């Protein structure tokens with residue numbers, strides 16, 4: 001029978017345990033992802049198909065439009081693909097959370113002295129790490145199909161940073177949907193009608209100038225386009241910023257503000273709903 | 279002895295109008311095992327979920343170690359361990375990873391969490407499966423790991439909701455021994471069970487719950503004594519004869535007669551004397567029993583008699 005005398009590390013600060021709990025749950029979720037490798041394979045196969053489809057099937061037609069802006073289509077496309085891929089990836093946050101809520105283990109979590117919000121924090125952080133892996137794979141795929149950095153490595157990485165920040169903000173948005181959904185299938189189904197207009201009525205794949213005027217306003221200013229424009233300018237150079245009618249700096253700041261505002265609204269909202277949903 | 283668990287006038291109605299708890303009160307002395315018995319849907323799990331801060335009550339007071347669980351849930355959680363009715367473990371982690379994770383979430387240091395995890399895997403006979411993913415565990419192994427998880431932080435108060443359901447006789451016995459050792463170390467245990475034998479062996483006191491109320495409470499012996507001194511068992515040729523005998527003998531029993539196919543169980547206040555009367559009456563009616571047996575009452579008898587008095591009209595199964 002057990003002999004070790006247990007006393008919890010009470011002298012640690014509340015903040016220490018908040019962070020530790022979030023990391024413990026992050027680790028649990030990452031192990032879950034690694035043990036079902038299909039999930040990573042599927043979440044990269046689809047974007048790779050998108051790259052091939054747009055680069056080689058639609059690219060010829062759209063390319064004449066982007067060359068008017070001074071960009072080859074593959075350079076125009078890839079930053080859009082990065083954002084689209086991780087935006088779809090962050091749907092997983094809602095799905096995973098809805099799945100968790102159906103499981104018995106959540107009852108145990110509720111009876112433990114752990115920080116309650118760690119379930120949400122650990123879920124979004126694990127998805128951020130997963131998105132980081134996915135974006136690295138997509139960058140390699142991009143280089144293979146002819147994508148080249150038009151700025152420098154520092155700006156390129158800043159562009160990747162904005163993409164990940166945007167993915168993290170979206171994760172919290174989808175967390176909200178996961179908390180509202182009765183099960184993980186519904187969370188998945190609920191996410192797509194929201195994600196589709198954001199992804200395709202955007203500057204991710206085609207220049208918004210080619211869209212009808214009633215759509216252009218939305219397509220130009222909705223958050224996914226803002227993130228794409230910022231990432232594209234940081235990766236391709238001022239030509240891309242000019243095409244979006246702005247400067248790289250302004251685009252980057254606008255994107256960051258969007259993400260921060262989203263986070264400021266979504267985090268407390270999700271945490272509150274999670275606390276109340278027993 | 280100080281009071282470890284205290285429940286006063288607990289009420290809970292679920293959305294949709296199911297009145298799970300009508301009015302529940304009881305107290306558990308520190309260092310004892312308290313058994314909650316009751317048919318399916320009686321409200322046992324609801325009581326456990328309220329005491330473990332998972333569910334808020336509509337009204338009433340729930341305290342553990344002097345802490346109001348609704349007012350200070352965090353303090354309460356630091357003092358309790360829970361093994362719920364449904365296994366609450368992560369299917370894709372190994373046994374070891376599960377226990378380590380629960381240890382960390384209980385705010386144990388990494389080293390202590392690791393030590394506790396291997397101690398418990400040993401105690402529950404899961405050492406050989408420590409590094410296997412839970413989806414490869416059998417039902418009983420998963421159940422044992424779930425119980426081990428409740429003990430990681432060595433909580434002074436332990437809630438076990440049907441802990442031995444699904445365990446084989448050996449594992450059940452092992453668990454009883456573990457509970458007895460915990461008791462010797464001063465742990466207070468609240469246990470729900472469907473097995474009266476289990477309650478009889480482990481529980482210091484028992485509350486019988488039915489339709490969200492405590493309908494009887496006492497030590498196992500007190501409950502048996504309240505039932506009547508002895509049980510007269512009579513077997514007949516067939517069910518019809520048994521039913522006829524039941525109608526004839528109704529007035530002689532001290533509590534409702536139970537019929538189990540062709541067998542009758544009569545609670546009788548005065549064993550030998552009543553047996554003579556019963557046989558005389560059967561002779562008058564020309565009913566011949568095939569077997570006669572007089573025995574001490576079991577908790578099953580108490581349970582059946584008590585829960586029978588309340589027609590199970592709203593019972594859920």
Ligand SMILES: Nc1ncnc2c1ncn2[C@@H]1O[C@H](COP(=O)(O)OP(=O)(O)OP(=O)(O)O)[C@@H](O)[C@H]1O
Pocket residue numbers: 292293294296297298316317318319320321322323324325363594
């Ligand atoms: N979340 C819920 N929503 C609605 N009704 C519920 C909920 N949980 C329990 N109930 C109802 O409350 C009553 C008491 O349920 P509870 O689970 O406490 O019973 P129990 O005594 O544990 O039964 P069992 O022996 O089957 O485990 C039942 O009628 C049940 O249907």
Ligand SMILES: [Mg+2]
Pocket residue numbers: 322323324363439
């Ligand atoms: Mg139950």
